[in-house]
Amino acid sequence: MTSASPGRLVVLTGADGRLGSRLAFRVAAAGGQQRLLVGGRGAAPRLPDGTPLPETEIVAVPSGAGSRMLAGAFDGAYAVFLAPGREHPGRLGRHRAVIDAAVLAGVRHVVYVSSVGAAPDAVASVARDDWLTEEYLRGTDLAWTMLRTAMFHRTLTFAVYDESHGSGAGAVLRAPAGDGRVACVSHDDVADVATAVLLDEDPSRHAGRIYHLTGPEALRLDEVAAALSTAAGRTIRYVPQTLDQARALFYRSTAAEVEDWITQCQAIAEGALAEVSPDVSQLAGRRARSLEAWLDDYPTEWAHLRLPSVG
Template identity: 35%
Template sequence: MSRTVLITGATGTVSTALMNALEGADVKLRTLVRDESKAKGLREQGTEAYVGDLDDPGSLPPAFEDVHDVWLLTPNGPRAPENNMNAVWAARQAGVERIVRLSVVGAAHDAPNRSGRLHALSDQEIERSGMRWTILRPHWFMQNLLNEAADITATGTFSLNMDSARLGMIDVRDIAETAARVLLDDPDRHHGHTYTLTGPRSLTFDQVAHHLAAALDRPVTYLPSSDDAKRKTLLGYGVPKWIVDMLEEYAQAYASGWGDFTTDTVADLLGRPPRDIADFARGHAETFTP
């Protein structure tokens, strides 16, 4: 009998990639979104969609009923542990067997960023939930570079406040395919495991610019910026101050060398190496092209 998998954060980058990775698999997909318009769009694509908000525990029970596995993704914000708690409670009440949770790289009670510390609280709750569980902690997403597409297209440059940081950055598709592998395997196989997911090598943003330039066949240059300059830009785009503060904490940690590492986990779980930055650049070249 097919297992029913509930996908939270269903319209987000990772969850969308996960649904693509699960396409054609012997599972019944169910999605949870916050507003009816997004649910309608998913239903039109043939996906079972429920409207509910992780801020509102009373809205969750219908989506969790008869679910075997939950892909749990909570939005970044100060209420993230509360959102996780509400989902875990709904899952427990519904008799869910397994939670596969998307955490963050370096989640720990002494992480140098508020996101890592908040995720550590939720990870610990999952570990003590009484259900089978697996936690995924992915490194910096290569897809974050898509936020720089407008500048790269217009000027051939992009600016980040990470100085000469090296990061074991990962393609979101590899996160999704790893999550799909976990969800499709026997629930006991990955129970109790926390997997840190990275790309194949640690890269500077000068190296990223080099690979983007090769894919686009034109110069691309990385221009390090100050924290203040990046803060002003993000606030100007309307990014909430809490998120801006969180991103600055990550940038400072990465600039100090905190993200300079890789793991073999993706290769071990998928039986192939993770995608390289060159693969990402070629695959997204149109996004960076005028």
Template identity: 40%
Template structure:
């Protein structure tokens, strides 16, 4: 039985994949920075390694046959961190890698953080690691978090985005890990429809009852409002290009990948909002639920 290595297992995406693999009854190794946060799952052992520690990564990869590389959080040195993981995987002779990339990843794509993903795909190719690249659209789950003071603000124009639920990405990743036939393939992973931010705001309003609207900013206004946070320039570039990537049309993409790899339709924004809204209401009335934790 192959050993599956799961990075990011304490995060939302990696943790969801780990739970799916546990349900499939396979052996897996959870590669985490904080073992206290690692999920307690049957068939799983835990090894501690941060992406900034090549020696620990080499130890964590020992014996791993198939690796899920969940991309590191945005940082100025993300490419270096990914390079450490790729080197460790190559040194451990990992047979296959499933990498969580970004839709339209390219050295010159509009979304600046997407350029890191293109560089990482190139690293994996140079290391001759058979890779399944999951080029995920923006996460549906994150779009409501962009709302501040009742508004989605940004220079997205009338562009559209086929955003995808994290749970659907996790299901696709689990399928890609478990089936050898996906090695060497690149999949664009999206939700069921492409939405403008006007439509996103309308859906949030309809489901939650919150009055949310889309306020279009100019690029200059977007930079000014976000630079006020004191964030470094590379991060502000990423924040603003979240919206300009939508405006460019690069993310106006809808694919059947979720249905083809998982056998079920992807969640829509309304599906996700209803699920989360119903969960919040249950927690609010249940002393043992999230509101009482």
């Protein structure tokens, strides 16, 4: 297990989120000093008995906090973990405010969670946004590390729709991804890598590095559906969509959410998310968790795929 270097405070943004909370538990287990930034309504992670994590400060930061307010929350920190913002207008502004605050507070290192395929001409809209954030970070004097992640295992489970009305048939994974492959990754693997980077006794080892965090295999979505079927004990079929069909299915979502999902699926279809990287195993010290292993380890994460019990 990673051990923390003494006297080095790290700040975790998004600590009330799925990724940030996992990272907070790992930093605490390693004996690290950390300050957790949570949203105005967010709950900071706690131990099972309800007590706070050791060596941990909690700071509530309102949505839209500017760089000067954030700089106060970063005071005395060596490194900042920049969790990705939700895909909506203002996401880039939030990222830049965090980076500006890190500069103002004298932080030395920022670890940013980016996207596999980040580029100015990336197919996925989130990957284009992440490229702009990366470029903004590169334009500062801060040391930086980019953790470019693939699509998360859990994300794919929310593309499954129960069209059976509880009869047990008709569960369908719908996505405009064609027969492309995706090397999806678990939140835990990304949290393990982030822990290793943030708490390394020689932080310069990771300065200026870009890591690609993927699962151990690249799956077609019919293979994803088969794995979900086995885990859930019911048949789940993959049905490729056209772009118009995908937009019609997400009519209740915001335009930004629809664009994010559809363009990520287009990236899958075009092969942009198919490459398998060894970076998780090299940095976490173990093999990346496959979709099948994740399904076995975290049944509560995909419980919505099961049929409701009767009686």
